[in-house]
Amino acid sequence: MAASKKIIAEVEQLRNEINQHNYRYHTQDDPVISDAEFDRLFRDLKSLEAKYPELISDVSPTQRVGAAPLSAFSQVVHEAPMLSLDNAFVEADVLEFDHRIRSRLQSDEEVAYACEPKIDGVAVSLLYEDGKLVRGATRGDGTTGEDITRNVRTIESIPLQLLGKGYPSRLEVRGEVYFPISAFTKMNQRAQSRGDKEFANPRNAAAGTLRQLDSRLTAQRKLAMFCYSVGLVEGGELAEKHSEILQELAIWGLRVNPLVETVLGAAQCVQYYKGICERRESLTYEIDGVVFKVDDIGLQQKLGILTRTPRWAIAHKFPAEEGITRLNDVEFQVGRTGAITPVARLAPVKVGGVTISNATLHNMDEIDRLGLMIGDTVIVQRAGDVIPKIVSVVLEKRPSKTTNIELPQTCPACGSEILRSEGEVAARCTGGLSCAAQQRESIRHFASRLALDIEGLGDKLVEQLVDEGLIDNAADLYQLTEAQLVKLERMAPKSANNLLEALENSKETTLPRFIYALGIQEVGESTARSLAMHFGDVAGLLEADEALLQTIPDVGPIVANKIHHFFQQESNLAVIDSLIGFGLRWKVEDTGIIANSLAGETWVLTGSLNSLTRNEAKARLQKLGAKVSGSVSRKTTCVVAGDAAGSKLVKAQELGLKIIGEDELITLLEEYGA
Ligand SMILES: [Zn+2]
Numbered sequence: 001m002a003a004s005k006k007i008i009a010e011v012e013q014l015r016n017e018i019n020q021h022n023y024r025y026h027t028q029d030d031p032v033i034s035d036a037e038f039d040r041l042f043r044d045l046k047s048l049e050a051k052y053p054e055l056i057s058d059v060s061p062t063q064r065v066g067a068a069p070l071s072a073f074s075q076v077v078h079e080a081p082m083l084s085l086d087n088a089f090v091e092a093d094v095l096e097f098d099h100r101i102r103s104r105l106q107s108d109e110e111v112a113y114a115c116e117p118k119i120d121g122v123a124v125s126l127l128y129e130d131g132k133l134v135r136g137a138t139r140g141d142g143t144t145g146e147d148i149t150r151n152v153r154t155i156e157s158i159p160l161q162l163l164g165k166g167y168p169s170r171l172e173v174r175g176e177v178y179f180p181i182s183a184f185t186k187m188n189q190r191a192q193s194r195g196d197k198e199f200a201n202p203r204n205a206a207a208g209t210l211r212q213l214d215s216r217l218t219a220q221r222k223l224a225m226f227c228y229s230v231g232l233v234e235g236g237e238l239a240e241k242h243s244e245i246l247q248e249l250a251i252w253g254l255r256v257n258p259l260v261e262t263v264l265g266a267a268q269c270v271q272y273y274k275g276i277c278e279r280r281e282s283l284t285y286e287i288d289g290v291v292f293k294v295d296d297i298g299l300q301q302k303l304g305i306l307t308r309t310p311r312w313a314i315a316h317k318f319p320a321e322e323g324i325t326r327l328n329d330v331e332f333q334v335g336r337t338g339a340i341t342p343v344a345r346l347a348p349v350k351v352g353g354v355t356i357s358n359a360t361l362h363n364m365d366e367i368d369r370l371g372l373m374i375g376d377t378v379i380v381q382r383a384g385d386v387i388p389k390i391v392s393v394v395l396e397k398r399p400s401k402t403t404n405i406e407l408p409q410t411c412p413a414c415g416s417e418i419l420r421s422e423g424e425v426a427a428r429c430t431g432g433l434s435c436a437a438q439q440r441e442s443i444r445h446f447a448s449r450l451a452l453d454i455e456g457l458g459d460k461l462v463e464q465l466v467d468e469g470l471i472d473n474a475a476d477l478y479q480l481t482e483a484q485l486v487k488l489e490r491m492a493p494k495s496a497n498n499l500l501e502a503l504e505n506s507k508e509t510t511l512p513r514f515i516y517a518l519g520i521q522e523v524g525e526s527t528a529r530s531l532a533m534h535f536g537d538v539a540g541l542l543e544a545d546e547a548l549l550q551t552i553p554d555v556g557p558i559v560a561n562k563i564h565h566f567f568q569q570e571s572n573l574a575v576i577d578s579l580i581g582f583g584l585r586w587k588v589e590d591t592g593i594i595a596n597s598l599a600g601e602t603w604v605l606t607g608s609l610n611s612l613t614r615n616e617a618k619a620r621l622q623k624l625g626a627k628v629s630g631s632v633s634r635k636t637t638c639v640v641a642g643d644a645a646g647s648k649l650v651k652a653q654e655l656g657l658k659i660i661g662e663d664e665l666i667t668l669l670e671e672y673g674a
Helices: 003-025 037-051 091-105 180-193 202-210 215-220 242-251 265-282 299-305 364-370 436-447 459-469 474-479 481-484 493-506 511-517 525-535 538-543 557-568 571-583 615-625 647-655 660-669
Strands: 076-078 086-088 110-118 124-128 132-138 144-146 170-178 224-234 261-264 287-294 313-317 324-332 339-351 354-361 377-381 388-395 427-429 602-606 627-630 638-640 659-662
Touching: 003 037, 076 086, 076 261, 091 224, 091 265, 091 299, 091 313, 110 242, 110 265, 124 202, 124 224, 170 202, 180 202, 202 215, 202 388, 215 265, 224 242, 224 474, 242 299, 261 265, 265 287, 324 436, 339 364, 339 557, 354 388, 364 388, 364 427, 388 602, 436 459, 436 474, 481 493, 481 638, 511 538, 525 538, 538 571, 557 571, 602 615, 602 647, 638 647, 647 659, 659 660
Parallel strands: 086 313, 602 627, 602 638, 638 659
Antiparallel strands: 076 144, 110 261, 110 287, 124 132, 124 170, 132 144, 170 224, 287 313, 324 339, 324 377, 339 354, 377 388
């Protein structure tokens, strides 16, 4: 049945209402109806669209859920380059910036600046044609970015259709997509409880989420956006001041930061900076400074651009995130393979809004290098995406009483001897699988996402199970009973059953995952894959000697020795036997490789690729069974030369190797279904 005029009007009306409420909620933070009422409107629209599918359109608010995964992002050449900003780190830099502007304009008058917080996210360009969102792209190198349209469509503060009237027929809006701190924290909590890898910070998480090939994942993760400038403008005109353009964008439904202010002169810019510094911790998103822009667009044009940097704007960055505190103690943690890692326990200190009480020290060499002693005053740095570290000791503040940091002679977890073998940086517990710490870490590894991926078996639970003496090794997991589990703290019958079910499901796995899960020292994912490829089953691997192992791509003498040694240990063989006895299985052909089309080949990637990252290209080639190497040799099968390829390309030409470009690579990957 075709939709009547009445139905069409009703759908239109519902969409308008939902868009308006979305705008009030996500952009203005000022909802006028309850969530329940909103849900009702949404349901009504969905049911009408289900009844009359011909009425579904791209701009319907129901179409934000994401779509089937892409195999790669295509490239977008920005119509107007996306510029980068010059940085100011101290007040004097801001005064000088203002001075340069006035002398260039030959004016003594104070300049009006638009000031805004600098969001620590990912720069994105949105293209609207006749008010309809037609493209979203990453900044890339400023000239060329990636087409992430499907992903930006899932972000609720980005309108699919501009509101109101009067917008130019083609309008490119730019801004920052970011992860709200609360959503970020929740996501990491979930990852932690599943034993998955956590994101280091909201910016990395936003970048990773925006570049998901599966936009349905992006949709689940509640990103947000603030718009801060325009690029291309055709078929219409915008206001003559930057601050007024932002107001226009807001009227059309685009989200603009509420802390934008216009000030007069450099002194007020500095005031603004100080004000934002004070508010920084109370914001619901992370910022890394503020931006000052000459407000008058005519003056901006007069000032122009110096290479890729506008002369009319500057980012005043917050200082590097460092703090000063006291080293209270050093504890030694035991890793999966027995490696002993010193961890600094610090008097809690706030660095960049985050309280830090631990820092990594890597190994004993690092402690020597720093000349560190317990009781010392130290400078700690939080470098955005890594675990905090100690950068130096403040010797002037060294108290009269300090204690040397010494490697313990015995393992803090099991009491076995600790040895540091020659040529190795790490010291290790010699307790092997009888060491509770190593048991715990190897079981965590076994259950981790890239290994058997056992949902619900998080770090805390593994610790509890080991401490209670319920499990010693990975095979013991499969003997756990509901009666044992429900006795644990915070374990309801339902979660116990879920865990048992997840364990049951994990029995069906792939060979590379299984080999990786064993936790053999030096055997990461890619080596596990090579071993799986070569042996096709566990039996051959168990019997392989070092010479045979070394014929496998990825396996050198050290790795071969570790693998051989691992399978010489009776305790390891017993665990493998029990696992197989409990029904762990993998199909031989199910090795995680889509096709062995490139088996036995060695590929080298050089230069920069545009439509996919080097890691993606590597992963996809590996899926086809190729080995991806970092250096060109006679053994190389094929070299992929991206932009600005250098010495590796030259060498490949000298050796007369096969060389292909990015486009050919993509064609090939697609042909083989990787
Ligand atoms: Zn130990």
